[in-house]
Amino acid sequence: MATIEAEQPGLRVMAGRPLVQGAVLALLALVLRWSSFGDPDITADETFYQTVGIAMHHGALPYVDVWDRKPLGLFLVYWAITGISAAPLAYQLAATASAAGTALVIARIAMRWTGTRGALLAGALYLVWLTPLFGFGGQSPVFYNLLVAGAALLVLRAQPRLERGGNSPAASLAMVLAGCAITIKTSALFEGAYFGLVLIAATRRSPEPLAWLMARAARWAMLGAAPTLLIALYYAAVGHWGEWWHAMVIANLAKGGDWASSSLRLVLLWRLIMPMVLAAAIGLALLPRQSRSFPAGWLLAALIGLAAIPNFYPHYALPLLVVLCACAAPLLGRGWLGIGIALALAGLSLRAETPFRPGQAERSARTFAELAQAIRAHGGTPRTRGLLVYAGPAQLYPLTGNALPTPLAFETHLSQASERNVSHLDTVAELRRVLAARPGTVVVPVVVRNGPVVPETWAMVNRYVHAHCRPVMQRHVEDWLLADDLVVWGDCRG
Structure with a gap:
């Protein structure tokens, strides 16, 4: 004792x-x-921050080449991390x-x-x-x-x-x-x-x-x-x-x-x-x-x-x-x-909310690998005519080796009505500029989950894919909060 x-x-x-x-x-x-650990799609926010960090290593300047409201210190954190590993x-x-x-x-x-x-x-x-x-x-x-x-x-x-x-x-x-x-x-x-x-x-x-x-x-x-x-x-x-x-x-x-x-x-x-x-x-x-x-x-x-x-x-x-x-x-x-x-x-x-989700990271990594492969195989590479992701995961750009085609790369910045013209760019004019470059692959959700949508941009991107592209893959994508059904439209004609 x-x-x-x-x-x-x-x-x-x-x-x-x-x-x-x-x-x-x-x-x-x-x-x-x-x-x-290893999940490439935990939430849209942090995967976007990671995307910006990677883009900064290729010369992108936040607020000019890629736009958001978050202070620079956050992007510097992700710049430092992605400098070690992407x-x-x-x-x-x-x-x-x-x-x-x-x-x-x-x-x-x-x-x-x-x-x-x-x-x-x-x-x-x-x-x-x-x-x-x-x-x-x-x-x-x-x-x-x-x-x-x-x-x-x-x-x-x-x-x-x-x-x-x-x-x-x-x-x-x-x-x-x-x-x-x-x-x-x-x-x-x-x-x-x-x-x-x-x-x-x-x-x-x-x-x-x-x-x-x-x-x-x-x-x-x-x-x-x-x-x-x-x-x-x-x-x-x-x-x-x-x-x-x-x-x-x-x-x-x-x-x-x-x-x-x-x-x-x-x-x-x-x-x-x-x-x-x-x-x-x-x-x-x-x-x-x-x-x-x-x-x-x-x-x-x-x-x-x-x-x-x-x-x-x-x-x-x-x-x-x-x-x-x-x-x-x-x-x-x-x-x-x-x-x-x-x-x-x-x-x-x-x-x-349980933190234990066995298998989700592996499923997510497998789904994004399939999406990236389909994008690269059907015209969405820098050597062809590149990629546009509309109201979808921005991390598809670095995963496929593509530069950001617009500063409005976050999933809501081209599509959500409350985000319209909030940046220094005109939202509709910016999407018109991107589509005029004739991207080779476009990723579009079946339903935009962060509505209400900007009707003009939704109509523009749908007109483009139906007129110039064909659907090559559809996948159900789940992050830790929400889910999407994403369609890869590829082989887009000029």
Whole structure:
């Protein structure tokens, strides 16, 4: 008995070490994501990001040669990954590492508010709950959540030193990380601003004069803004400021929204994450009053970020998941009660969406290999007259060795009514230009899944394929969210 009692503290010390926690969480991340490895069609978003990353290695400039609203930092992440390998497994392993790293940082943050067990369970729940929020692959928050969580941990470490009047390199690094997160997803601005306010408040409590406070605040603000400013200066220097500004500001403001469907998605989203919200609220209530202010303010900032882009798809709540898990840690650390609650929350997550889909990655890879072979065999190669994918998976371009025939390569940009003329290009005129080049192969879905469709572009592409091409293959294609029946129209005559 004495031996067991002596061993338990040693086990707790070992479990509290970052290396051990990181190993446990990395193993859990691998188990949860194993089914998706190698799948070339997890979701349209991340496969498009991968396509842009590959295109950048061939000279494409985002917003000019390939268009989207996402900040450049996201495409730079995929550019870096595809520079190592263009295989889907490369970005999926990078996303797994990022998810595990975020879970570890959550655990390190939670160690300030609870014991080792509660902290580790908080990190583990982050990994489990990624799946029902559509974070099972390489969605942008899977990458920038690591930066935001890292910034939060650095702010917590910097606070005591700033309050005493000292300098803290951790504070400056926190603002740099927050600034980098903003270049991946603009809504991270709200959490970054909150971290800056926390640092200013800590300095305000120090004995330093007001001028010193103002100088530090200005420096932190510049560090946070620097990554975005550098990107803006680059686009101005290469003569494409207008395209960058349009994509980052005008297009985001111009896109219309369907408030009826957004409201329904909000209700469904809150029903989905309510268990984690309740666990976080109880965890906050269990904290001593003096320890609540930082996590409560961080939670509010994350909620503002969610509300700022009122589309309310499940993956828009992924940034909120970081702070929910951290806030829930004091509850998860309450002995057997905490373990039971963690198991119940994990069970609810698995019931909402399972991460285990044996065979789906293999089926998807086989289907896309067949599609790529049919495209190449029937006129869809750079040596013939190339490929056009209308309202379909953009990854067919790199899979068949084709360059993007239009900057509007994402599956909705030529077809969805709400996307019409949102870019700096006229949607109908752009498709007319592409069809005038007489592509050798065209891929078209039987039904456009992201409607309502632009009637002119739908009519134009159907007229073209029926007048110049013949159907050579039809395949049912399933990603992790939706399904399509794609028709390959090949051997198109000039």
